[in-house]
Amino acid sequence: MAYFAALLARTEDGWDVSETDLDDVETLADLADLAREAAEDEETVLVFIEQEDAWFAVVRVDGEEDPRVFVSDAAAASRSAYGELVLTEELLGRDGEDDLGDLDRLVVDLDDEEASAGASDEDEDDTDGAAAAGSDGIPAGPLGDAGLLIDFGFGAKELMDLAAEGSVPGDALTDIADALGCGEVLEAVR
Template identity: 55%
Template sequence: MYFAALLARTEDGWKASDTELDDVESLSDLTDLAREASVDEDTVLVFIEQEDAWFGVIRVDGEEDPRIYVSNASAAARSSYGEILLTDELLGREPGAEVTIAALEELVGLDGTEDGEPDTPDNHDNHDNHDDNAGTDDDDGPDADVVPAGPLGDTGVLSDLGLPEAELLMLRTDAMAEIADALGAAEVLETVR
């Protein structure tokens, strides 16, 4: 179950609204949605939470690029909303890498025998030796594009708003309520929950 909300900072404090993500297909769409909720180009936070799995915070300050934090990238990668947040830049990949990853995923079951090589113990031994060296010089393999488990992104996204990095990294369940409490926005968030 997902919950998504916007928190827009105003002169009088935070203003909360729930948001539908049905029409959001990209980070750009999500950023536009946040900017529409902004008052005088002030800070807008978008929260997306999948119950007991992961949460994400997107911070939009005026026309600046959005800042993103995801609590568990590998869990978010299995979610259509999480995939929106896990951009190539956030994952440290070259733009367009998802096309390469899709092609590599199609090859996952190949073991070298498709080209007529016999399936012998020698082939497996050589393959095992190659695995011992994986990650040293071969950064083009699938391992270079694996989505990491755990937090990813800008851990200082809420530091200046009252939630230090260390506290953000410790949040697991019901994170939105704890974040809103630290920002002084618990009551307004509760109205849209």
């Protein structure tokens, strides 16, 4: 599957955008290190990843803090080598085992009960990125920190709307870049 990845490094003058290669990146920690190398004075760096219009991810790295991650469709990302970079055990709510945690299992069980009763599995007010898990334990739909761009004027609801079924991941990343004021630069490196 084809992918696109870009680093957006915050500078005094706005955003410095560059395409990046993820072939040598094996973990989220490696991705965060790559982002930190692009940072100016420990400013924010965003990593945009898009896989063949199937899913997108935004990873935010602020200095030495742990990276914050949002994935538009965790189930689709789980079928990708690049998705494995962002779908950490912590993000999936696992404690290092291959099974769901008790809280996640309870949420899945409740969602299954609602679905069998004819209720919708979607919660329109959900802004934390949680979604019902599929049979393999990977949540279908958005997952992660939907509020990671709020301080740049891009709200959690807007990000969740871009992750909604039917949205094109490449268009979603362009919309985010436009809101940050670097849409034209992102398109130039595509």
